[in-house]
Amino acid sequence: MKREDVLMEALPYIQQFHNKTIVIKLGGHAMVDPVVLENAIRDAVLLHYVGIRVVLVHGGGPEISEKMKQMGKESVFVGGLRVTDTETLEIAQMVLVGKINANIVSLIAKCGARGVGLSGSDGNLILARKMELQKVNVGGVQKEVDLGHVGEIEQIDPALLNTLLDTGYIPVIAPIAIDRQGGNLNINADTAAGDIAIALKAFKLINMTDVDGVMDKGRTKVYRKLTVREAIDLQKSGAIGEGMIPKVQSVMKAVENGVGYAHIINGNTEHNLVLELFTHDGVGTMISLS
Known part of the structure; x- marks a missing residue:
């Protein structure tokens, strides 16, 4: 009976989400723990097979940092963004596109679906420009820092994604963009996922991380639902x-x-993605306009 109750609770959500687009940003522990990642992919494939158009966007910061360490390079961050010289960009592409992206596509196949690995340069999916100099405070003095090959998004072209979704594939996107000169830029995966969701007119954007959701200042309560206005107030x-x-x-x-x-x-x-989408109470924080 408990199983029946769970299925019946999920039914109206399955009906509501059928043929809708959901963008899922894979991050946090899922990017370093193969068991956690496979569980997330299994959930994503389940969504796919109940008729949801699933798009996956992934990061990979910890693995990039580890690979840089192995190659004798130090990771430097300014304002949460990785300073990316030419060698660091090559390492990021190798890790994000050559390793993590390919691994996720393989896991999708293992779970019985069809995934296609992409970077932002495929089909001009993510067009970006080099980020402007960033102002940082060093010993009380404001300095401008060049982040190197770090980009900010100018435009998302969803045509390729829509073609893949229409033909039954799960797109898997690594956050490497292309600029107007044909060069590559490293971009923030959270930003990429949000902008891709906007371009696809997605019904939902899900950011998978290592915390239970947005919490109060004392870290004792998770807010299950917030409006944008309430989220801004909490940030302030x-x-x-x-x-x-x-x-x-x-x-x-x-x-x-x-x-x-x-x-x-x-x-x-395990299965927090399914629980968030297909149960009344959910398990994380949902943010809406009103």
Whole structure:
């Protein structure tokens, strides 16, 4: 009877989401723990087979840092963004496109579906420009820092994604963009996922991370539902910590630009993706316009 109750609770959500587009940003522990990643992919394939148009976007910061360490390079971050010289960009492409992306596509096949690995340069999917100099405070003095091959998104062309979705594939996107000169740029995966969701007019954007959702200042309560206005107030109050700020900002931007709902969930617990989507209470934080 409990199994029947779970299925019946899920039914109206399955009906509501059928043929809708959901963009899932894979991050946090899923990018370093193969068991967690495979669980997330299995959930994504389940969504695919109940009729949801699933798009996966992934990061890979920890693996890039580890590979750089192995090659004798130090990772340097400014404002949460990796300083990316030419060699670091090559390492990022190798890890994101050559390893992580290919691994996710293989896991999709293992679970019985068809995935296609992409970077932002495929089909001019993500057009970006080099990020401007970033101002940082060094010993009380404002300095401008060049982040190198780090980009900010100018445009998303969803044509290739729509073609793949229409023919039954799950696109898997690595956050490497192309610029107008044909060069590559490293971009933030949270930002990429949000902008892709906007371009696809997605029904939902899900950001999978290592925390249970947006919490109060005392870290004792998870907010299950927030409006954009409430999320802004929490950020101003300091309740949303530094690591969560870019995630919350990217999902708020998506909701403000036509994405129906955005969710921040903990990917470390098995099947949290399914529980967030197909149960009344959910397990993370859902952010909506109103």
